[in-house]
Amino acid sequence: MGLVFRQTVPRAPSIVRLSTPSPSWFKLNTNDSSLGNPGLAGAGGIIRDSNGHVHLAYQVALGTGTSVIAELTAVWQGLEFALAHGLAPLVVEVDAMAVIQLLQSRVSGKWEVQHLILRIVHVQQLLVLDIRHIFREANGVAYHLAKEAASLQLTRVLRHDDSRVYSAAFSALIDGVSLTFAGGDDGFTTRARSLWMRSCGRTRHGGHNTWGRWVYSLV
Numbered sequence: 001m002g003l004v005f006r007q008t009v010p011r012a013p014s015i016v017r018l019s020t021p022s023p024s025w026f027k028l029n030t031n032d033s034s035l036g037n038p039g040l041a042g043a044g045g046i047i048r049d050s051n052g053h054v055h056l057a058y059q060v061a062l063g064t065g066t067s068v069i070a071e072l073t074a075v076w077q078g079l080e081f082a083l084a085h086g087l088a089p090l091v092v093e094v095d096a097m098a099v100i101q102l103l104q105s106r107v108s109g110k111w112e113v114q115h116l117i118l119r120i121v122h123v124q125q126l127l128v129l130d131i132r133h134i135f136r137e138a139n140g141v142a143y144h145l146a147k148e149a150a151s152l153q154l155t156r157v158l159r160h161d162d163s164r165v166y167s168a169a170f171s172a173l174i175d176g177v178s179l180t181f182a183g184g185d186d187g188f189t190t191r192a193r194s195l196w197m198r199s200c201g202r203t204r205h206g207g208h209n210t211w212g213r214w215v216y217s218l219v
Contacts, residue, residue, distance in 0.1 A: 023050045026087045028078045029134065030094055031142035032070030033150040040153065041065035043074035044145025047087050055087055057141075057158040059149035071099045072116040074146065075131075079123040081157070089128035095136040103131060 021027045030045040041062040047055045060077055062070055075094060082090050094100055106121060108114045136143075148154060 020052065021050050021091045025050055025089050025091060026055065026082065027091045027093065028075075028082060028087075029139055029142040030071065030074035030078050030092065031139050031146045032067050032074055032096070033143065033146040034065065034067040034070055035150055038064050038066050040150050041067070041070040042146045042149025042151070042153070043070045043077060044142050044147075044149055045074050045078040045081075046141050046145065047078065047082060047090075055159075056081055056085060057145060059145050059154050059156055059158070061149050061153040061155045063153070067096070068099065068102070068113060069116065070146065070150075071096045072102070072113065072120065074142070075099070075103075076116055076120045076123065079120060079127065079129070082129075083123060083126055090130075092129055092131040093134035093139065094131065095134050095139045097133055100131065100133050 026047055026049050028045055028047050030043070032041065032043055034041040041064065043060040043062060044058065046057040049055060058077060058081060060073060062073060071094065075092060078092070079090075082088055102108055102113065102117060103120060106117055108117060
């Protein structure tokens with residue numbers, strides 16, 4: 001019996017875009033980075049409004065930890081910042097389904113995980129919020145904030161005009177992550193490539209903030 005070869009046609013890649021929250025709502029995107037599991041870990045997040053404008057971003061160094069601890073810390077810290085700065089009502093987007101399930105069940109057999117869950121539940125009671133799952137491809141800025149926090153062991157809060165927020169967005173852009181927040185822009189890929197090339201050229205002359213303003217339009 002002869003061998004039968006079937007030609008497979010690759011599926012066209014789809015672009016995953018961030019969706020805007022409803023008017024008067026804010027959106028918190030969180031992520032983690034763990035250089036090993038356990039390993040050097042970090043948490044990161046970014047809060048935007050319904051127009052896509054950045055209100056606050058943050059990075060938290062966690063020392064040695066697991067990805068679950070880092071992801072839960074990112075959520076908890078983001079909720080605390082939202083509460084402190086009045087950034088509510090709030091949509092929270094997490095790309096780890098295991099963390100979504102933990103927050104739904106509110107139960108874990110590990111005390112350090114349970115402790116973070118209880119902290120999150122406490123803040124939840126003080127905010128109007130909606131926690132959702134998001135595809136990893138649409139969560140690139142939060143990931144790069146967390147990755148830098150883990151690799152450099154950084155803890156800091158970045159306000160909307162801080163060029164380091166743009167740096168995380170630019171890193172996600174180079175990775176090919178979709179950063180459009182308003183949605184519906186079929187020309188995103190072309191715009192992103194054009195922006196990348198213009199930014200690289202301007203960096204030699206205009207410095208960090210010059211290309212930062214371009215990246216901001218996509219954050």
